[in-house]
Each structure stands twice: as C-alpha cells, then as structure tokens.
Amino acid sequence: MPNKTFFWFFLPTGLAMILFIGLPIISTGIQSFYAQHDQVVKEVKKCDPFGCTVSIVVDNEETTKIRDAKPLGKFNGFGTYTDRNHLAVDEIKKFWNETESFGAFVDQVTNLPFYKALIFTLTYCLFVTPNVLLLGFIIALSLNAVARKIRGPLIFGTILPMIVTPLVGSLVLFWMIDSQGIIGANIQNLMNDPYLSLKSSKTLTWITIIIYGIWHHSPFAFVVFYAALQTVPQEPIEAAIIDGASRFQRIKHIVLPHIYPVVTFVALISLMDNFRVFEPIIGFSAEGSAQSLSWLIYDNLVNEEVILFGSAAATSMMTIIGIAILLAPVLIRTWKEFKTAR
C-alpha cells in the first residue's frame, strides 16, 4: 500500500491514539513536576474587651487568585518524586541511620505509602499470574476431555468470572465472604470467633484479593489454552501412547512444548492486567490494609479538598516505568526477531 493511502486510512485511529493516549502521558509527565499551591494564610487580629488575639486563617481570596493565575501549581522539580508519599528519599536515609537491625529498617520502609503499594502490587502479580496459568491450563485440559456436546454450556459457565467488570466481580464475592455473608458468617460460626472478619486481618484481606484475582483471570488463560489445545497434532500423541508414555509424560513432552508460545502470551497479558489491580480494592473495601499503585493514583484524584494532580502524576509516571520494565524483555525479543527476519 502506498504511503499516502496508508496515511489517510490510518489518520483517524492514529489521531485518536496520539491525542488521548500519547499526549496524556506527556501531560502526566509535565504535571508530575508541579505541586498544588500552598494556601495563603494571613494573620487576623481580633480584639474584644478582654484583649487581642492573633489567629491565622486561610485567605481564600488570595488563594483562588494564585490558583487562577497558575492553575498547574508551582514548579516543584523532582520534589514530588522524592517526598514522603513517593520515593521518600529523606525518610529512608533517616531510617537507615536510626534503625538497628535490617529487619526494622525494612519494616519502617514498607510502611511508607508508595513502598507499601508497590509491595502489594508486586505480591499480587507474583501470586496471581502463575496460579492463573496453572488453573487455566488444568481447566482447559479437563474440559477438553469431556464430551463435545456438553462443552458449550460448560465453557459459558467457565468464562462468567472474566466477562463481568472487576468491580462487580469483587462485590459479588465480597457479599459472600463478608462477616454478614453466607461464607463469612459460617466461618465465624465454625471457628467460634465472632470477630473473625475480612477487614480485621491484613493477611486475610491480601489472600482474599489474590484469590479473587485468580478467579477473575483464570477463564482468560483457560480460553486461550483451550483454543491452543485444539491445534495440538494427534499423530505424535498417538505415537507416544503406542510407545507407552503416561498421560503426564504426554502432556509434558508433547502438549506443553506445542503451546509454549501461547503460555508466554497469556503470562504477558495477565502480568500487564495484574499490575494495574485497582477495582477489587474498592469492591472489597480493602483500602485499609491493601493499597496498589493504581489505587494511590485514584485516591489522589478523588481527594475531597483539592485534587493532588502532581502527586497522582508522579505515581503514574513511576507506574509507567514499572510497566516499561515488565515489557522490556518482550520488546527486546520482538526487536531481535524483527531484525533477524529482515
């Protein structure tokens, strides 16, 4: 296709992506170097028959004036990145000097908001992704073994957790495992502990969200693996059966190598999706004990008093860097393949 024709065909979609994905990333980058204005305060002298008191109040008029003049806020350089709510450089230095043992230092650092969120996000990715691959593969194998006639409805039932939005999916589960829900109430009765609930324990909350993640993402892995299983050639499997290979050996030496490229694809997609975990935290109302990077950004953006654009943007930029690190191996590999293909 000639370049000119290509240009006109691609213009609308390219424009949409540049304007609403490319530019926002740049806008986020710029915003991250600015911080909201401080409120202008003035001293007010109040005198009554008993004497004068000086109090400090917010000068709303002046504050609005400054905000209107420079809506982006004041230039802060890398200040937002290094403050307590983000990389917390000073705090970490202080902890390093003050704490005696390394364990205490790690403890202190993981209590800082950004590191707390980073650790939750990574833990979530680390536990959900492999389990999704495993469970999806097992379901695919086992559905592949049932009679073709009843597979349709079974597949429909299997993909339900995936097609609902994460907020709805997590709510539906939360209403069951909450202390007033069917599972939660029964566990309380079984354990004979009326205070046992999701919200009371950080570990329980984390486990619940991770289980939710596996529940929500496994169907995707299942669908892809199931489709890949249909393309596995039959001849080598039959040869293996005649040679006396066990079922497990057949899966390990024939099926798995055949669907290996698909496994990397599923792992990549679910890693990308898991890294942005955010809605389940709202669905499970788990803000208290589990925060993710995306949730931090959301929290800054729905701030009641003044939206913390700068802070949200700084977290966003670091999230994007995280995504870039995750994607780097794939991109490098594709680039190498592309170069050798030419």
Add this chain to the structure above:
Amino acid sequence: MDYGLDTKSTRLKTFNTIFIITWLLIACFPFIWTFWGSFKVRADFFSRSDWWYAISAFNTLVETGGKFTTNAYTEAWTEGEFWKASKNTIIVTVFVVSISLFLGTLGAYALSRSTEKYAFWILMIALIFRAMPHITLVSGYLFPFFELQIWGILPTTIVVLVAINQPFTLWLLYSFFKTVPKELDESALIDGCSYFQAFRHIIMPVMWPGVITAGLFSLMLAYNDFTVTALLLNQENHTMVPKIQSYLGTNQHEGNLMWAVSAVVSATAPLFMLVMFFQRQVISGLTAGAVKG
C-alpha cells in the same frame, strides 16, 4: 481424530467430572447467589445471626409479606436513578462501539496491507499503549479537561474510551484482516479500483465476522469501564458501574446495599445474555492474538 487409543480409566474420568463440577460451582455460584439474594430484604441477604435466613426469607416475609420482593429493583431504578445510569451506559456503549469499529477497521486494514517497516512499529506502540494502566491516562486527562471545561460530559468520555480501546481493536482486526487473502483486493486494484473502493466493495462484505468480534470487545470495555467513567463523568452523567459504587456508600453518607445488589444483577444480566449468544465470537477474539501469532 480419536482412534480410541487414548482410553481413560474410570478413576480419571470421575476425578475429571468432580473437578469440573467444583470449578463451575466456584465460577458460577456467586452470581446465582447474588441473583437469589437480590429478591430478599437486607436483613436476610446480609444476616449476621443466621445465614439460613437468606434461604428461608424470614425477614422478607415479615417486612413485605412474601417470600420474594422486587422492592430493591423498583427503588434502585426509580429513587436511585438507575434508569438514568443505564440510559447513559447505552449512549456511551453505542457510540464507543460504532466509532471504534469505524476507526479500527480503516486503520487495521491499512496495517495489514502495508509492507513498510513503520507498520510493525505502529503495532508495537499500540501494544505499549495497551499496557498503560487506564488510571495513569486519566491522571493525564483530568487537568486539561478541567481547563478546557469539557470535564463531566458524555462526549468526552466516549472519545476517551474510543481511544483507549483502539490498540486492542487494531490488533484484533489486524490479525483478522491478515486472514483475508490479499489477492481479493489486489485483483480489484488491477481492475482500476482505488484502495478505498476496494475496501468498500471487496473487503467490507467479508469483514463482518471479525468486526462482530471486535465490536463485542469494544462493547464489553465501554459497558464495564469503571476507572474512566467514575473519574471523568459528573454525578448526573454517571454510567452503571460508577453508579453501583455510589450505592455502596462512603464514610460520609450511608449507602443502600440492596440497591447495589439489584443494580449489580440488572447490569450483569444483559451482558450474560449477550455472551451466551456470541460465545463463539468472544472466544475466537480472545485467541486471535495468541494462536494465529
């Protein structure tokens, strides 16, 4: 082809059946349970004292005189203004699907027929864009949108959702158009058609299977979106998913849980129907990127 070589032992078959039944229970029971509970009163569905209330409908009987009640639905749809939210969802979904298919088919067709290097790079950039967490993009939108005073209205959200949706649509339709033989449109070009005429008369009639799949995924994205709609729309224009979240209540105001339950059922039911009808397309779409390469 099965020659009966791969015989399974009965033990394995039983184990397999048990596993599938267990998994289906885990996958589907939460939805069935929520559907069942949406016809009860709050004291039954969220009962601390006795979970059996949810089955026996003790409080529902006391409060409404029947074992099932549709109060939660009527209240959420009228008082809770869920009708408005569903109207907004329909508007957003219809526009997002039609616009993204229009843009996507043109772009993906061009990508699939281009032999230049930049087509590869565009696809790679689209992949990177696909990986961007939506919330990071929203943090980029909010400030400019406030300044331009286009925050809170439906058209802005529609355009944003279309753009966010483009990378995936492009990839999906790209791999679909690759399966349409090049010779089809090339012969039309030789006969003197322009590229656009070839697209209009040769490609359009055969592209519907791919377009339906891509449309379904755009629909699911627009219908299910929370991040963008919750932050870019004002209270008046909220679509269904942010509306459900607002029923949950915050520290400042108490929500109405039963409204949320009935709203969840109302929002999920159409989606399930749709997937039931188009199951084949959904599955082929999910596997398009993976199996075809």
